[in-house]
Amino acid sequence: MFSVTRRIFTAGLLAATVLGAGAAHAADLKELKIGYQKTGLPVIARQQQLIEKALEPQGITVSWVEFTAGPPLVEALNVGAINVGWTGDAPPIFGQSAGSAIVYVAALPGNVGGEAIVAKAESGIKSVADLKGKKVAVGKGTSAHNLLIAALEKNGLTFDQIEPVYLAPADAAAAFASDKVDAWSIWDPFLAIAETRYTPTVLVRSPEVLKVNTYFLSNRDFAKENPAAVTTVVGALKVAAEWADANRDKVAAALHEVTGVPLEAQTLAANRAEFGIFPITDEIIANQQATANRFYKLKLIPNAIKIADAVWTPPGN
Structure with missing residues (x-):
């Protein structure tokens, strides 16, 4: 000390x-x-x-x-x-x-591994490419917004090929829990909370597409x-x-x-x-x-x- x-x-x-x-x-x-x-x-x-x-x-x-x-x-x-x-x-x-x-x-x-795009295992979404036409919760203007855009681009999709649902983290958590969205782009500790509660499929983590x-x-x-x-x-x-x-x-x-x-x-x-x-x-x-x-x-x-x-x-x- x-x-x-x-x-x-x-x-x-x-x-x-x-x-x-x-x-x-x-x-x-x-x-x-x-x-x-x-x-x-x-x-x-x-x-x-x-x-x-x-x-x-x-x-x-x-x-x-x-x-x-x-x-x-x-x-x-x-x-x-x-x-x-x-x-x-x-x-x-x-x-x-x-x-x-x-x-x-x-x-x-x-955020290293502490920012990711996730989907529930039962959703059938296994990759970023599977997000085409899906609803994805994300905070507008946040780092998770950047992750979502970069991940889509790397997987041959454009931002207008998904349906972004702009929500603050608490509202996005509720939407994800009730299956009102198909996936969620989010950071810790909200990501960690989702992982411990739902054991979701992690589609991509930030370091895989962004520096x-x-x-x-x-x-x-x-x-x-x-x-x-x-x-x-x-x-x-x-x-x-x-x-x-x-x-x-x-x-x-x-x-x-x-x-x-x-x-x-x-x-x-x-x-x-x-x-x-x-x-x-x-x-x-x-x-x-x-x-x-x-x-x-x-x-x-x-x-x-x-x-x-x-x-x-x-x-x-």
Whole structure:
């Protein structure tokens, strides 16, 4: 615990040296609002109170706001209802195309095996190709939306050859349970819950068709005015990643404690998760740009975008 505390202190100390045009505004910051979902690194950081401990020397408290999916989280960032947050790859693309005031701060590993398209075994659907003409539940503008599009393309289908049923995860879960849809494109922990309840047929997992990341985002003005706070949070998330990798046997319990998702499902999700947070590289930008181009070509987003325009550069870099 001493070493973890020391790393938190060091991260906060380094962040305190960050200089920028918004430094004067940072002194007025009293509360940091973080948007999160029921899985991943931010949940670990919350359970360990790592961000709270890192920001305490700056006199900043932390509040957590839960979202079921990335699109509403991005909209909350846009309007300033939250300051920072974590989503999959697709939501910031939809947000940027719509003019949302967001920036990419850092990248995290993708969902690896924790995002997939599934169908119940009794449905008779055994492959992505079998989805032609079928109803597929998916959250519009989510990372699972991107997975669905990419999986169809790889299997010789176009998006208009299925019937997408746009639903939030909880509603999609109900539709899947009652057989109102034929398949479901979804991420952990909702995927893990479905796997433990129904033992469905997994048609494809994200890494089989995509090379993507998840992202730590910020409201654009907030990042400009409070670079030290943003840098401190990233440092605390790095400590959370180190803890998760060194304590994998405790990760599921930590996720369960914060989210209330059944321990069996969180164990499944935690065992296949990757933890880390790192700078956004040219390769990451290129992969994200390819996704944005795909969405624009399909007319799923209203405007063509340049991902690099929304990447935050810390002062001094």
